[in-house]
Amino acid sequence: MTDTRLIRNFSIIAHVDHGKSTLADRLVELTGTLQKRQMKEQLLDDMELERERGITIKARAVAMNYLAKDGITYQLNLIDTPGHVDFNYEVLKSLQACEGALLLVDASQGVEAQTVVNAHLAEQAKLTVLPVLNKMDLPHARPEQVAQEIEDAICIPAEDAIPVSAKTGLNVDLVLEAIVAKIPAPTGDPQANLQAMIFDAVYNDYRGVVLFCRVFQGTVKKTEMIRMMGTMTHYEVMEVGKLKPDMQPVDLLHAGEVGYIVANIKKLQDVVIGDTVTHEDEKRRNVALPGFRQPKPMVFCGFYPTVPSEFENLRKSLEKMRLNDSSFTFEPETSDALGFGFRCGFLGLLHMEVIQQRLEREEDMDLVQTAPTVRYRVKQTNGEIKEIRSPSELPDGSVIEEYQEPITHVNVVVPAIYIGAVMKICTDRRGQYVKTDYYGKERVMIGLRIPFAEIIFDFHDHLKSATRGYGTMDYEVEGFEASNLVKVRILIAGDEVDALSFLCHKDQSESRGRKILKQLRKEIPRHQFEVALQAAIGGKIVARESIAPMRKDVTAKCYGGDISRKRKLLEKQKEGKKRMRQVGSVEIPQKAFLSVLRTGDED
Amino acid sequence: MNPSSAVKSVGSGTSLYVHVPFCVVKCGYCDFNSYVVEDRSVHDRFLDALDAELRATWRGREVVSVFLGGGTPSLLDPDRLRRLLEIVGRHVPLRECAEVSMEANPESITLEKAIIARELGVSRMSMGVQSFHAHHLKFLDRAHSAERAEQAFAQLREAGFANLSIDLMFGIPHETCEEWRSDLERALALGPDHLSCYNLTFEPGTRLYRDLQRDVVSPNEQEEDRTMFLHTRERLAQAGFTAYEVSNFAGRGGPCHHNDHYWLQGDYVGVGPGASSHRAGVRCTNLKPVEAWANAALAGLPCAGSAETLRPLQRAAEAVWLGIRRTSGVDLVAIEQRLGMPLLGLFEPILASQLEAGWVAFDGRTLRLTPDGLLMADRVGGDFLAVGVAR
Numbered sequence: 001m002t003d004t005r006l007i008r009n010f011s012i013i014a015h016v017d018h019g020k021s022t023l024a025d026r027l028v029e030l031t032g033t034l035q036k037r038q039m040k041e042q043l044l045d046d047m048e049l050e051r052e053r054g055i056t057i058k059a060r061a062v063a064m065n066y067l068a069k070d071g072i073t074y075q076l077n078l079i080d081t082p083g084h085v086d087f088n089y090e091v092l093k094s095l096q097a098c099e100g101a102l103l104l105v106d107a108s109q110g111v112e113a114q115t116v117v118n119a120h121l122a123e124q125a126k127l128t129v130l131p132v133l134n135k136m137d138l139p140h141a142r143p144e145q146v147a148q149e150i151e152d153a154i155c156i157p158a159e160d161a162i163p164v165s166a167k168t169g170l171n172v173d174l175v176l177e178a179i180v181a182k183i184p185a186p187t188g189d190p191q192a193n194l195q196a197m198i199f200d201a202v203y204n205d206y207r208g209v210v211l212f213c214r215v216f217q218g219t220v221k222k223t224e225m226i227r228m229m230g231t232m233t234h235y236e237v238m239e240v241g242k243l244k245p246d247m248q249p250v251d252l253l254h255a256g257e258v259g260y261i262v263a264n265i266k267k268l269q270d271v272v273i274g275d276t277v278t279h280e281d282e283k284r285r286n287v288a289l290p291g292f293r294q295p296k297p298m299v300f301c302g303f304y305p306t307v308p309s310e311f312e313n314l315r316k317s318l319e320k321m322r323l324n325d326s327s328f329t330f331e332p333e334t335s336d337a338l339g340f341g342f343r344c345g346f347l348g349l350l351h352m353e354v355i356q357q358r359l360e361r362e363e364d365m366d367l368v369q370t371a372p373t374v375r376y377r378v379k380q381t382n383g384e385i386k387e388i389r390s391p392s393e394l395p396d397g398s399v400i401e402e403y404q405e406p407i408t409h410v411n412v413v414v415p416a417i418y419i420g421a422v423m424k425i426c427t428d429r430r431g432q433y434v435k436t437d438y439y440g441k442e443r444v445m446i447g448l449r450i451p452f453a454e455i456i457f458d459f460h461d462h463l464k465s466a467t468r469g470y471g472t473m474d475y476e477v478e479g480f481e482a483s484n485l486v487k488v489r490i491l492i493a494g495d496e497v498d499a500l501s502f503l504c505h506k507d508q509s510e511s512r513g514r515k516i517l518k519q520l521r522k523e524i525p526r527h528q529f530e531v532a533l534q535a536a537i538g539g540k541i542v543a544r545e546s547i548a549p550m551r552k553d554v555t556a557k558c559y560g561g562d563i564s565r566k567r568k569l570l571e572k573q574k575e576g577k578k579r580m581r582q583v584g585s586v587e588i589p590q591k592a593f594l595s596v597l598r599t600g601d602e603d
Numbered sequence: 604m605n606p607s608s609a610v611k612s613v614g615s616g617t618s619l620y621v622h623v624p625f626c627v628v629k630c631g632y633c634d635f636n637s638y639v640v641e642d643r644s645v646h647d648r649f650l651d652a653l654d655a656e657l658r659a660t661w662r663g664r665e666v667v668s669v670f671l672g673g674g675t676p677s678l679l680d681p682d683r684l685r686r687l688l689e690i691v692g693r694h695v696p697l698r699e700c701a702e703v704s705m706e707a708n709p710e711s712i713t714l715e716k717a718i719i720a721r722e723l724g725v726s727r728m729s730m731g732v733q734s735f736h737a738h739h740l741k742f743l744d745r746a747h748s749a750e751r752a753e754q755a756f757a758q759l760r761e762a763g764f765a766n767l768s769i770d771l772m773f774g775i776p777h778e779t780c781e782e783w784r785s786d787l788e789r790a791l792a793l794g795p796d797h798l799s800c801y802n803l804t805f806e807p808g809t810r811l812y813r814d815l816q817r818d819v820v821s822p823n824e825q826e827e828d829r830t831m832f833l834h835t836r837e838r839l840a841q842a843g844f845t846a847y848e849v850s851n852f853a854g855r856g857g858p859c860h861h862n863d864h865y866w867l868q869g870d871y872v873g874v875g876p877g878a879s880s881h882r883a884g885v886r887c888t889n890l891k892p893v894e895a896w897a898n899a900a901l902a903g904l905p906c907a908g909s910a911e912t913l914r915p916l917q918r919a920a921e922a923v924w925l926g927i928r929r930t931s932g933v934d935l936v937a938i939e940q941r942l943g944m945p946l947l948g949l950f951e952p953i954l955a956s957q958l959e960a961g962w963v964a965f966d967g968r969t970l971r972l973t974p975d976g977l978l979m980a981d982r983v984g985g986d987f988l989a990v991g992v993a994r
Contacts, residue, residue: 526825528960552829554980556801556850558928560620560865561635561879564886564911567921567988570981574989 002075004256005185009077009214011094013122014104015112015472019134023104023166023175024062024078030172031064031076033244061200061212061258062245068180076179077258079199079214081118090327092121093274097199097214097258100128100183102175103150107133107141107163111149111439113413113474119154128183129154131161132175137168149439186216188255194218194226195286196253196261196277203323209265212243213277214258217286221252225280226263229288233270234280235263268323297329297345298406298477299352299456300389302370302499303359304341306590310365311340317363318342321355328355333390337499337583338368338593343390345375349456368581368590370499374452377404377480391487391501397538403485405505406452408475409434413445414467421466422446429454430505452477453504488513488542491534492520495584499593510535510542517545523592526550531586616667617882618864619695621653622875623673623687624893627710630744631814632772634806636877636891637674645893646683649875650690652897656874656906657694666695667869668702668861671725677707681715688723697724702860704729704768709747709755717762727856728759729768729799735789736782739775744810749789756793766856768797773831775803776820783831784838791842796856798844800835802828829978849928849980866929868922874906884913919946920991923970924984927963932971953986 014020064076081094095101101122105115122129131150133143147158162178164171195217202210213220220226220240227234239262241249253259265271276288305314318330329345346352352372359365376388379402380395388394410431412422419436423446426433431450438444450459455475463471486509490500500520504512513535520533524547531547558566580587625646626637640646669691679687688697697703704727705720712730720728734740735749747755759767769790773783790798805812805822814820836846844852848866851859864871873880876896879888887910890896899906913921919942926933939946954970957963962976962983976983 548825550979550982551825552802552832552978553982554802554832554849554928554978556804558866558925559862560871560873560881561622561877561888563865563881563921563925564879564888567924570924570985571988571992574985574992 002254002257004188004190004254006072007075007077007186007256008100008179008183009079009098009186009256009258010100010102010179010183011079011081011098011122011127012102012104013081013091013095013115013118014134015106015109015114015118018104018106018109018112018115019166020080020104023102023132023134023164023172024080026166026169026172027076027078027176028062028064028245030169030176031066033062033064061243063242063258064244066176066180069177070180074180075257076176079258090273090325091118092125093197093199095122095125095127097197098125098127099186100130100179102179103129103131103154103156104134105131105146105150105161106135107143107146108135108138110142110146110443111153111413112472113411113445114472116153116411116413116445117474117476119156129156130175130178130182131156131158133161133163134166136163136170137165145440149443152439153437153445186256188216190219190254190256192217192255193284193286194220194278195289196220197289198228198271198273198275198277201271201273201323203268203320207238207262207264209263209268209271209323210247211261211263211265211271211277212258213253213261215253215255216289217255218279218284219252219254220261220277226261226277227280227285228270228272228275228277230272230275231270233267235265235270238262238264268319271323273325296375297327297347298375298452299346299348299372300343300375301346301352301372302333302335302338302341302368302390303330303344303356304335304338304368304370304499306366306368308339313363314342314359314365314367317359317365318344320363321358325355327351333392335370335392335499337497337581337588338370341368345389346372349460368593370593371502372456373502374406374456376406376485376503378402379404388503391503392498394487394503402482403503404480405483405485406477407479407481408450408452408455409478410448410450410455410473410475411445412448412463412471412473413439413443414471415442416444418467418471419444419446422448422463422471425459425462425466426450429457429459430507449478450475451481451483451505486537488516489536490516490520491532491536492524492588493531493584493586494534495586497583497588509537513537514543517543520592521545521547523589524586525589527586529585615665616869617664618667618861618869618871619661619669619691620861620871620873620875620878621669621671621676621687621691622873622878622889623671623676623679624649624876625673625678626675627678627708627746628744629810631810632743632803632806634809635674638893640893643680643683646679648897649893650683650686652900653687653874654690654693655903656900657690659900659903660872660874660880661694663694664872666700667864669695669697669700669704670861671703671705673706675708675711675731676705677712677716679716681713681719684716685719685723688720688725692724700724700726702727704859704861706731707755707759709752712755712758714758714761717759717764721762721764726764727766727768727797727859728764729770729797729859730755730759731770732756732790733770733772734775735786736778739778739782742775742777743772753789753793756795766796768799768856768859769793769795770799770801772801772803773835774823774828776823778823780827780830780834784834787835787838791839796854797859798839798852798854799850800839800852801850802832832978845930847930849977863929866925868918868925877908880907884915884918886911886913914991915942915944916949917991918942919944919949920987920989923950923987927970927972927984927987928980930971932969934969936968949990950987953990957983957986 012020061079066076067073079094079097081091143163147161150158162174196213196215198211200212222237224237239249240253241247242259278286305311322328327347330342333343334340378386378400380399381401426448431448434447436444436446484506485503486506487503488509489496517533530549533545534541535543580589624637625640703725705725707728707730732752805815839852844854847853847858870882876893877891887907889906890908896906922938923933964971
């Protein structure tokens with residue numbers, strides 16, 4: 001059994017692109033956990049999508065043995081955290097499995113919005129935070145100023161910040177020494193009853209669900225019966241082990257350690273991330289760990305299979321997604337236009353995009369996705385509050401006393417010269433200015449209150465373009481406020497298309513309705529007849545467009561050299577047509593269902 | 604020799620296409636493989652390579668028709684034009700061939716070149732005029748005036764060509780129906796023996812396509828294109844022309860057999876950079892850059908840059924798609940026999956829906972587009988192609 005005093009559990013927290021995965025790789029390499037040739041670049045980002053987008057979405061862990069300068073070998077458990085704005089809950093889970101965190105900041109970019117938020121999360125989890133300045137190999141690294149920014153923004157002393165280059169390996173050994181010297185060893189009694197937290201899980205076709213756990217109290221070993229307290233299910237342990245980073249079985253996991261448990265768990269819904277694992281035997285049970293909030297999805301959209309017969313397969317795939325992503329929710333819904341599908345909840349827009357792409361890539365699903373909406377609320381005349389995740393859930397107008405919409409607190413970090421540009425975006429989106437904090441002379445953090453519905457409409461893209469890429473943001477939903485909302489219905493050739501209808505603020509309803517119709521006009525191909533597009537609020541038509549009928553569809557030229565190319569083009573068009581949805585007599589391309597998304601304010 | 608008897612049966616004989624990839628300017632609408640090359644030594648290298656490719660590919664086949672296209676074949680100077688025709692003539696007996704067409708442009712054709720072409724066996728000239736309106740010619744990047752086009756036409760006649768065709772274009776952005784009507788009249792006044800009238804399309808890779816993407820130009824209203832298209836058919840019928848394909852009209856000179864051969868899915872050999880060939884369901888296209896193609900040809904290597912082999916059903920579907928654009932329609936029974944596979948059953952559902960839409964007429968053997976269907980030829984043809992790609 002490893003002496004608990006020789007264990008260090010830590011995370012790395014950073015803004016996206018500040019080099020977290022690269023540093024993790026160097027630590028793994030330097031401790032000899034893996035030989036260099038065994039390492040794929042950026043080891044911890046093991047989902048294809050993560051690598052491609054350069055963001056870490058799923059938490060993963062790796063155990064390293066480190067022979068420190070004091071001659072003692074320590075067990076270092078690195079728990080990787082996701083680095084994007086939508087994944088704060090997952091970051092928190094991972095942090096709570098640790099005693100310390102490396103706060104990694106790019107020495108040329110400086111403190112960014114997520115740096116601040118992640119650092120606050122680490123404080124909330126009562127972790128020891130060690131500042132590390134990365135990318136010192138870059139010519140414009142400015143370690144002194146960035147250290148000052150850390151002190152200003154996060155209020156932790158930064159004179160000891162370790163300047164490193166994860167890329168070249170500079171000073172990475174000092175980081176290892178600091179982990180040993182400054183991060184406290186875990187406490188916990190191996191003799192106590194088992195108390196472990198599930199911070200991640202993956203599904204393996206042969207072994208079922210593999211749990212990744214931090215053991216806080218007691219021990220767990222093969223053949224013991226364990227109980228998951230949240231889901232109230234029990235299983236027999238088949239194997240326990242450590243992640244090095246591939247799974248290596250050990251005899252037992254004890255208090256303070258991080259590892260995996262295989263228990264032949266086939267039912268995906270039995271595993272909830274953040275749940276507490278204890279022994280099934282009542283005499284050996286411990287209590288559930290406090291402090292876990294179930295993540296509440298804030299953005300919703302519908303996923304529909306392209307082919308109706310794929311509905312059950314889609315359900316299976318969604319279950320798989322949910323397994324290692326507890327913040328993702330789904331339940332069946334039906335749409336007149338799209339048939340049977342699922343209403344899915346996400347933490348944010350990126351989260352939605354990631355899930356959608358994972359479904360398409362890893363699960364090979366062909367999906368129609370409807371435009372996202374936030375979680376609204378309706379206060380009914382009987383005092384009851386009803387949550388609205390889809391415009392179709394709205395109760396009858398006569399029982400609605402008040403509409404409420406979620407409001408976010410948004411932190412934007414930008415060079416000071418862009419304050420004006422940020423203010424303009426804020427005003428355009430029904431936002432309110434809250435405060436400005438200066439970090440050093442040139443950078444500011446602007447606090448804003450903006451309705452969440454405004455954030456999900458490409459706010460991030462607009463911020464990036466208005467600040468030439470310098471602006472970074474983070475947001476948190478603060479609560480709900482009364483708002484003057486209306487439901488805008490979209491009618492195509494006289495038929496209401498429920499999948500396109502949406503809720504929005506009354507002041508914006510007409511212009512947004514108009515923009516959607518314009519977008520639809522571009523996306524829906526001509527038919528043999530004129531197709532009327534209308535936006536309506538209640539019974540009143542507030543905008544209309546029409547798609548002129550197809551009057552001529554004949555290629556002028558087709559000669560010897562054109563035959564292959566033109567034939568392939570037509571064959572491809574025909575393939576595309578198969579993927580259209582029929583609403584009444586109108587064929588609507590799948591892309592059109594996302595048009596509500598692309599109506600920010602580009603024109 | 605009677606030209607129509609020489610090209611009657613499909614499947615027998617091969618047509619030859621010769622691609623001359625040079626132009627004075629690259630027109631904004633043109634997506635053909637052509638280059639503006641100042642250096643005349645490239646023309647010589649082209650001719651050398653052409654000789655080599657013909658030697659390797661033609662191999663004394665039975666010739667149906669020859670078409671010298673481009674690019675602009677008339678751009679070659681008189682000596683090189685002579686050499687081009689001598690080279691082709693070495694492999695294919697041009698004078699005995701029922702139809703030898705050549706493309707010419709007003710800015711480069713001369714009486715001298717026309718006489719050379721006539722002497723060496725070219726029997727039919729097709730001249731790209733496109734428009735008689737200066738502002739449209741400019742918009743299209745054409746390198747000639749309306750007057751020069753008329754003069755060039757007269758020179759071709761003077762050289763003794765009895766079969767002259769004119770290419771015109773309608774649906775040019777901002778073109779009015781009135782302008783198009785007057786273009787047609789001015790073309791008819793010249794007394795051509797064949798007319799091709801093309802609705803402008805925005806082809807990927809062209810300057811116009813890029814302009815369209817950047818919203819610098821916008822296409823005409825479909826309704827106007829339709830009006831011009833229908834007017835063309837009406838007016839040319841009145842003038843005694845037979846519309847034998849979507850964009851082609853036969854006068855005294857009859858149809859262009861070479862193009863008909865393409866549409867009847869006949870075999871053809873294409874030589875020159877980027878030229879396409881077809882033989883029994885295998886379609887291939889030569890390397891496009893002049894140098895790459897010439898290097899291959901001169902080294903005695905195959906010049907093809909890409910190739911595809913059609914599956915039998917795909918080939919049948921293609922036959923319908925190509926053939927249905929012809930006014931005389933497609934003989935489904937003949938295709939069944941030629942390809943040795945039953946088709947009517949496979950096409951039945953698609954046929955039924957198109958009959959119901961009123962786009963096609965079918966007499967149990969021949970499938971034809973109705974006047975409504977003609978305007979939807981891509982839709983109709985596309986439906987058949989879809990049957991070909993389905994497993």
